[in-house]
Structures are given as structure tokens and as C-alpha cells.
Amino acid sequence: xxxxxxxxxxxxxxxxxxxxxxxxxxxxxxxxxxxxxxxxxxxxxxxxxxxxxxxxxxxxxxxxxxxxxxxxxxxxxxxxxxxxxxxxxxxxxxxxxxxxxxxxxxxxxxxxxxxxxxxxxxxxxxxxxxxxxxxxxxxxxxxxxxxxxxxxxxxxxxxxxxxxxxxxxxxxxxxxxxxxxxxxxxxxxxxxxxxxxxxxxxxxxxxxxxxxxxxxxxxxxxxxxxxxxxxxxxxxxxxxxxxxxxxxxxxxxxxxxxxxxxxxxxxxxxxxxxxxxxxxxxxxxxxxxxxxxxxxxxxxxxxxxxxxxxxxxxxxxxxxxxxxxxxxxxxxx
Amino acid sequence: xxxxxxxxxxxxxxxxxxxxxxxxxxxxxxxxxxxxxxxxxxxxxxxxxxxxxxxxxxxxxxxxxxxxxxxxxxxxxxxxxxxxxxxxxxxxx
Numbered sequence: 405x406x407x408x409x410x411x412x413x414x415x416x417x418x419x420x421x422x423x424x425x426x427x428x429x430x431x432x433x434x435x436x437x438x439x440x441x442x443x444x445x446x447x448x449x450x451x452x453x454x455x456x457x458x459x460x461x462x463x464x465x466x467x468x469x470x471x472x473x474x475x476x477x478x479x480x481x482x483x484x485x486x487x488x489x490x491x492x493x494x495x496x497x498x499x500x501x502x503x504x505x506x507x508x509x510x511x512x513x514x515x516x517x518x519x520x521x522x523x524x525x526x527x528x529x530x531x532x533x534x535x536x537x538x539x540x541x542x543x544x545x546x547x548x549x550x551x552x553x554x555x556x557x558x559x560x561x562x563x564x565x566x567x568x569x570x571x572x573x574x575x576x577x578x579x580x581x582x583x584x585x586x587x588x589x590x591x592x593x594x595x596x597x598x599x600x601x602x603x604x605x606x607x608x609x610x611x612x613x614x615x616x617x618x619x620x621x622x623x624x625x626x627x628x629x630x631x632x633x634x635x636x637x638x639x640x641x642x643x644x645x646x647x648x649x650x651x652x653x654x655x656x657x658x659x660x661x662x663x664x665x666x667x668x669x670x671x672x673x674x675x676x677x678x679x680x681x682x683x684x685x686x687x688x689x690x691x692x693x694x695x696x697x698x699x700x701x702x703x704x705x706x707x708x709x710x711x712x713x714x715x716x717x718x719x720x721x722x723x724x725x726x727x728x729x730x731x732x733x734x735x736x737x
Numbered sequence: 738x739x740x741x742x743x744x745x746x747x748x749x750x751x752x753x754x755x756x757x758x759x760x761x762x763x764x765x766x767x768x769x770x771x772x773x774x775x776x777x778x779x780x781x782x783x784x785x786x787x788x789x790x791x792x793x794x795x796x797x798x799x800x801x802x803x804x805x806x807x808x809x810x811x812x813x814x815x816x817x818x819x820x821x822x823x824x825x826x827x828x829x830x
Contacts, residue, residue, distance in 0.1 A: 430802045439797055440815070455800075556750065561742040561782055577741040580785065624744075 410457035429458040552616035558609045559622045566630040596689035599627040638698025640687045677706035742782030
């Protein structure tokens, strides 16, 4: 293992103040930070060193141990954590010459940047130096050691169309875990899902700690309004344009359902504009029982004819006459 | 297909930021969150891209000691550089 002199890395003296260390770190960071040098591997490597040095020297306790024990300060931390009582000086004397090899895995972690940042900055590569590679352990491995903790729940919002809510879509999306790894999740949204429904995906939340179970992921579903269908609970409402003669004499119109099929709807003779026809079971599936469904209410919109020919106008006039409806002046040809 | 957006609570928890910090970034125009009206469920929404941006803002503030004015300039310049790189990449291909 190569020992790095953190003071030299930051270019500060051994007795530098906390402020001087921070200032040196920032000055170097401005030059080598991966955010300002995207894609520059050399700057990235240099920043790793700078960050590591700053991480240790900016923490008074770590710095004190580092000053006393040099490369082996983390071994001492581990020794203390496992119940050792010797002072750093005693530890140094007792282990003199014996500890150049790999020490026990340490419980400390890189604290200056979060795991997300490290992943974001360096991708999958370990951000630790060769020297500390095995001492730091993998990121996150050493947080609070003994008590298994359930991971926290995550909530994410997902927007679906009304057609999707009808079909019960499966949505695929990528979540970035706190460890920085991206995870693709495929979730089945139940049929009949409502605006504001919370879909629980058990065990898909943040990972647990110390062997604890993962948290859950809640998808908060927003259902976008549809341009034709209006939703009222599990019922749907749609307008159907019907021409005047069909309204008066009766007939059939075709209505496209949300499912995509075309239904023939019988229009009884003398149907008034605004009449609502109910089609049982053609609405949204019930969320709790998707084999059942609400109803589809078809609202008749009578379309009055335009661009009448002279003959058609005469026919309307005759109709008015036969119904004893007086025509306004200029109303008939 | 569905787009994923996060609530501010989740964003704050994951990034260890306070709501006030996120709001401050928004106030000065460093972050534009998706607003709400059309989604009809309460609160602002943050996309994965917003979360990446917030992470970068937080990191630059912490590592480089930039203040909000500095962040604004840095982000603007970085975006310009990225856009130019993309154009160069397109031109070269």
C-alpha cells in the first residue's frame, strides 16, 4: 500500500489551521473538480486524492489520529471499536513493524461526499485510493454496525393517461438509489387506478441497513384528463354526435369506447338533445374488483344540419307547416 | 409512457437538503420544478434530471465554496460548455 501524505496533497503545513485546510481544498477543488472538468480523467484522479486528504484533515479527530499514527490511524480506530484500550502511542509501539500489511476492515466511511455524489462523479469506479481501498471498505458498508434497520420508503409520482388507467399499464422507470446505482423498476399499475391512488411496491424502497429489510416504494398516480371521456368515479361519460334525422326517426350510432372497440348504440325515435343513454359495464374497471366495471353514459349531441339546399329548406318548411309551427319572416325559402 | 417525478419530501431526504435550500435554488432560477396545476395532485414535482441538477448544485456549493451568484455563473458556463461539446460531437460524427 502506498502511503499518502495528505498535507502534501493539499499543499499545507502540518500545523495548518482548519480554515487554511478548507481554503487549500477549495482552491484545488476549483481547479480539479470533476464538475468543472467533465470527462477529464486526470483531473478526476487528482480530485480523488484531494478529496480524500480533505476528508481526513478536515475532521479534527481523524486528523489527530492521522498525525499520531500516519498510515495506520484507521487500524487504530478499528482496534478501539473492537474494545481495545491502548492509547495511540501504545498502539503504535505495540504494532511497530507488524502492520505494514492489510489491516482489518475499517468501519469508517468517506464522509465528505455522499455515495450518490461519488457515483455521480466517478461512475462505478471506486473513489478510494489504492492505499485506502481496503480500509474504507465499500461505500455504505460501515454505517452503524449492529442494529438491522428497515430502509426508508420512497415516494415517486407517475402520470398515466386515462387509457392506461383503464388497461392497467406496466410502467418502467429508473430510480437512483442512495448508493448511486441506478435500478430499473417495472411496476404493474392496477386496472381502474384513480387520480391520487398510491400504489405500494413492497421492498422496492431504499435498501435496509445492517441486514434490515428494504423500504417500500409508493407510486402516487396522477391520471391525466381525457379529451373525450370524463370520469366520474368508475363511470365514464362521453358525448355522441347524432344527426338530426336519426334523433327524430331513431337509428344507430357508433361510439368508440375507451377500450378501443366500437359499440353500436340504438337511438330511439324522437330522442331529445342531451338525452343520456347508459351502457352497463362499459366504464372503468373497479379498482378492487377489476372484473366488474362502471357504466358508460353516452350523451346525445344532436347535430343540426347546415348548408341546406333549396329543396331541403322547402322540406323543412313543409314539416313546419304540417306541425302548425309558424315560420318567422324570411325563415323559409 | 409514464414519467417519474419526485415529491419535495423525497428529494430533501435523498439529497439531505432542506426545503428552504431547494426553494432558494428555485427562487434564484437555478432550478425550475414542474408545476403541479395540470397534475392536480398537490405539491411540486422534481424529475430525475432535477435531482441530478440539485445534487450538482449542492456539491459545487460545498466543494467549491460558491455562493448563489457564483453557482449561477458556473452553471450557466457549464451548460454552455456542454452544449458546445455536444455540437462539436455532432459535427464530428
